[in-house]
Amino acid sequence: MSLTYTAYDVLRNLRAVSNMFFVAVLPAVLFVLFGVAQGWSSASLPGGNVSAYVMVSMAAYGAITATTGIAGSAAVERLQGWGRQLALTPMGTAGYATTKVTVAMTLAVVPVLVVFTVGLFTNAAMDDLWRWVLSGVLAVVLSSVFALYGLAAGLIFRSDAAVGAASGCLVVLGFFGNVFMPLSGGLLEVARFTPVYGIVGLARYPVTEGTVTTMDGIQTDSVWLLLANTVAWALVFGAAALLAARKATARR
Amino acid sequence: MNRTNTATTPAPRPSANPAIEVRDVVKTFHTRSETVHAVKGVSLEIPRGAVVALLGPNGAGKTTLLDMVLGMTDPTAGTVAVCGEPPRSATSHGRVGAVQQVGGLLPDVTVREAVTMIASLYPDPLPVAEALERSGAAEFAGRKIFKCSGGQQQRVRFALALLPRPELLVLDEPTAGMDVASRTAFWEALRAQTADGLTVVFATHYLQEAEQMADRVVLMDAGRITFDGSVHELRSTSRHHTVSFAWPSDEPVPALPGASKVTRAHGRVSVRTQDADAVARAVLTGTAASELEVSRGGLDEAFAALLRHDDTA
Numbered sequence: 001m002s003l004t005y006t007a008y009d010v011l012r013n014l015r016a017v018s019n020m021f022f023v024a025v026l027p028a029v030l031f032v033l034f035g036v037a038q039g040w041s042s043a044s045l046p047g048g049n050v051s052a053y054v055m056v057s058m059a060a061y062g063a064i065t066a067t068t069g070i071a072g073s074a075a076v077e078r079l080q081g082w083g084r085q086l087a088l089t090p091m092g093t094a095g096y097a098t099t100k101v102t103v104a105m106t107l108a109v110v111p112v113l114v115v116f117t118v119g120l121f122t123n124a125a126m127d128d129l130w131r132w133v134l135s136g137v138l139a140v141v142l143s144s145v146f147a148l149y150g151l152a153a154g155l156i157f158r159s160d161a162a163v164g165a166a167s168g169c170l171v172v173l174g175f176f177g178n179v180f181m182p183l184s185g186g187l188l189e190v191a192r193f194t195p196v197y198g199i200v201g202l203a204r205y206p207v208t209e210g211t212v213t214t215m216d217g218i219q220t221d222s223v224w225l226l227l228a229n230t231v232a233w234a235l236v237f238g239a240a241a242l243l244a245a246r247k248a249t250a251r252r
Numbered sequence: 253m254n255r256t257n258t259a260t261t262p263a264p265r266p267s268a269n270p271a272i273e274v275r276d277v278v279k280t281f282h283t284r285s286e287t288v289h290a291v292k293g294v295s296l297e298i299p300r301g302a303v304v305a306l307l308g309p310n311g312a313g314k315t316t317l318l319d320m321v322l323g324m325t326d327p328t329a330g331t332v333a334v335c336g337e338p339p340r341s342a343t344s345h346g347r348v349g350a351v352q353q354v355g356g357l358l359p360d361v362t363v364r365e366a367v368t369m370i371a372s373l374y375p376d377p378l379p380v381a382e383a384l385e386r387s388g389a390a391e392f393a394g395r396k397i398f399k400c401s402g403g404q405q406q407r408v409r410f411a412l413a414l415l416p417r418p419e420l421l422v423l424d425e426p427t428a429g430m431d432v433a434s435r436t437a438f439w440e441a442l443r444a445q446t447a448d449g450l451t452v453v454f455a456t457h458y459l460q461e462a463e464q465m466a467d468r469v470v471l472m473d474a475g476r477i478t479f480d481g482s483v484h485e486l487r488s489t490s491r492h493h494t495v496s497f498a499w500p501s502d503e504p505v506p507a508l509p510g511a512s513k514v515t516r517a518h519g520r521v522s523v524r525t526q527d528a529d530a531v532a533r534a535v536l537t538g539t540a541a542s543e544l545e546v547s548r549g550g551l552d553e554a555f556a557a558l559l560r561h562d563d564t565a
Contacts, residue, residue: 082357087324
């Protein structure tokens with residue numbers, strides 16, 4: 001892997017103002033609206049307060065937006081002309097994949113840093129430092145599942161518009177993933193099977209320790225249920241990306 | 253980490269091998285509805301230092317052939333060797349630079365950034381500033397790619413092609429869509445590179461480019477090589493001559509033996525013929541014509557005739 005190439009690729013993505021708006025600014029604004037400025041923000045949870053809960057949710061949402069976009073555009077970029085340019089260099093598929101994973105993970109750090117910084121200077125509170133660190137690291141690491149989602153979308157539809165649409169779908173998936181507002185009843189039962197639910201649940205675990213606040217009372221998610229959701233969707237997206245990649249190369 | 257010499261010791265460069273060696277190559281594509289025979293048995297050897305033009309109409313198989321040379325696609329049958337190596341290993345050893353017809357550039361980086369990014373992937377690249385200078389891209393190096401004109405983007409691709417210090421340069425219609433001035437400038441920049449023994453193969457639709465740049469012309473048509481020789485030899489495949497002479501514009505043109513086409517303009521009559529001697533003799537002895545000129549058919553005619561597999565063009 002070339003550090004120079006990776007650094008320029010990170011820089012190029014950081015400069016894409018419209019993307020960075022959805023990756024970092026929007027989650028920070030949503031956090032201020034739904035976390036900082038609400039009456040319930042200082043209500044306490046097992047590992048912190050509600051403001052911290054919203055903060056981690058939004059950071060995780062920003063992180064998956066970043067990885068979806070990077071991985072999706074990586075696929076489109078490679079299938080289109082730039083891939084032919086790279087094919088003439090010593091950089092192979094493995095090198096390209098390593099580079100893009102590094103770029104995606106680096107950019108996933110941005111919303112976490114931005115939203116957590118806003119939280120730190122407002123009213124987000126967690127009981128211990130390790131809870132801050134762990135939830136931040138989990139948000140970044142688990143967003144890699146959505147790199148597979150973006151990759152599959154890019155490989156199947158082969159256009160930047162499709163990658164944009166896949167990123168747009170994250171709003172819906174985020175809603176069903178219990179990211180934006182607490183779901184209840186039947187909707188929550190369905191939500192537990194949707195792809196964002198596990199990731200955001202795990203990232204919030206240091207704050208919630210598994211408790212789920214609903215309109216009709218407190219429920220609990222076991223860490224195993226959240227892990228099972230995450231792994232299952234990682235496998236689904238991974239398989240889709242693998243199949244699409246095989247089909248894409250077979251056409252040559 | 254990409255500059256450590258121990259990890260990426262350049263493989264020995266056996267200059268005895270020809271730059272390109274294509275043997276009995278066939279390439280067949282299968283689409284859902286049909287089977288396309290893009291290349292139907294091509295053998296070609298290009299020695300080091302040659303400058304070769306690849307001519308042919310759209311769909312002749314030029315790009316497919318070049319794609320196999322670049323290792324972008326594998327032949328259905330036959331073998332391709334580039335500088336004595338399989339194409340993909342030749343490209344990853346930095347022996348080959350290419351300006352491809354469909355070579356997207358990242359739109360949202362500057363020219364210098366694009367060149368720096370690609371340079372960082374090679375173990376021992378040409379310095380970025382030098383690549384920019386040699387390709388003529390230095391003057392707009394700070395511009396974002398999407399703001400560059402088509403001609404400028406070709407300069408960028410040319411700069412990228414120079415980065416590995418290649419032994420072979422492959423250009424697939426590098427000047428397509430450029431205006432005359434950009435085309436001239438592009439070939440001047442390329443000519444400067446060929447001075448130090450670089451092998452160049454370029455596909456083009458412009459016969460003039462072939463004539464000015466290449467010392468050898470390979471003509472492809474319908475997946476086969478139909479001509480392989482010098483520009484002079486290509487020209488001489490045309491048996492057509494044009495006989496022209498001054499003629500008063502109010503008088504009818506006399507009937508001439510062996511004339512295949514007669515046109516008149518600006519007080520002159522032009523006669524296309526396969527027997528220039530007979531036409532010239534008849535004009536000079538039997539008419540009041542003056543200022544007679546005889547010229548051999550152009551490259552265009554030779555080209556057109558070869559493509560039609562006949563000589564009635």
